[in-house]
Amino acid sequence: MFGFFELEVARTRRLSTGMQRVTFRAARPGGLAEFASGGRDQRFKLFLPRPEDDGPTDPPPVDAGELWYAAWRAQDPDRRSIMRTYTVREQRREPGEIDVDFALHHESGPATRWANGCLAGDRLIALGPTDSENGGVDFRPPPGTAEVLLAGDESALPAIAGILARLGAGTRVRGWIEVGHPDDIQELPTRADAEISWLIRGAGVRLTEAVSAAAPATGQAYAWIAGEAGEVRRLRRHLVGRANLDRRHVTFTGYWRRGTTEEELLEEAVLAAAGAAAGAE
Incomplete structure (x- = not known):
């Protein structure tokens, strides 16, 4: 694959x-x-x-x-x-x-x-x-999704752009994207009914605060969040805890973690998997 x-x-x-x-x-x-x-x-x-x-x-x-x-x-x-x-x-x-x-x-x-x-x-x-249906695609809203929530920083911006480009007409989307500079704001073509909020880091409300202050989702919602690992954890905690989203309908990925390299993150994941396997024996 x-x-x-x-x-x-x-x-x-x-x-x-x-x-x-x-x-x-x-x-x-x-x-x-x-x-x-x-x-x-x-x-x-x-x-x-x-x-x-x-x-x-x-x-x-x-x-x-x-x-x-x-x-x-x-x-x-x-x-x-x-x-x-x-x-x-x-x-x-x-x-x-x-x-x-x-x-x-x-x-x-x-x-x-x-x-x-x-x-x-x-x-x-x-x-x-080598196959378009592969494990490297995480955005998979379940059947019956009434609203899609997207949130991330600039590291997640290319993925959010790709998701919006693929969504069909009439899909209700709310998105929050935090970037470092005003000129990082991009046009994000989509056929979806999308409302995107851009947040400039250091110039106002941060990502988790903005999502927390938003009106709750109506109907079955699916959330996709990615970016800095600590921020992603806080967002997921809010969506599953206070916003009452089904945890199975929240896809979350820490694309990076402040002060940590990808090699170190991978090493942690390997050790965690080895520990889980040993505990299951």
Whole structure:
């Protein structure tokens, strides 16, 4: 359901103060033919080269099959490629391109530095879907959903844009998006009946406060929330506790956590899964 793809940068475009779009194409003719985005919040992984001052980068274990993650973890942490998870903002079969919007965090981590400095022709490896119905799509409202609630920060903006683009006419949507700068506000085309509230960080109400102050959902609601892990937990607590949403109808994902790298988050997840498995024995 997932496979490795060799990509190269086709072009870049600064969308706003806090967002950089990188358009990828296949590094070889026909190399994206099997890439099958499911749209919405489709996530996939990019393996970024290490900065020059970190020394040479070992390539991801493309020949390891389903054991790729264990093989990647077994590589020297000081040499292996830097793995990050991103959303497919848009895939175009013709001419065979994928857009990825990078949120440029103030901490200027390796992904931000790479996105700011990459040039046309730069190459990297991606792990992406080969079937449009895949586990990298989380937005799945249940039948009978009367209203969709969307909330997230700029790291979730590409996914929210993809979700809105896929929703049909007449779908009632309320969304709250927190960004760092006024020019980060984007047009989000959709056929849905969508009401989007933009929040500028440091200039007023924060994300959880805005959602908490909103009128409660009427009828069966489905909520999708993503962004900084601590903020996502607070939002979920409000929606399930005070707003009385069925917890099965709330999809929540911590895209990042302040002060923590994706490698550290993955390591925590592996240890937690191992602990759960040991407890079940």
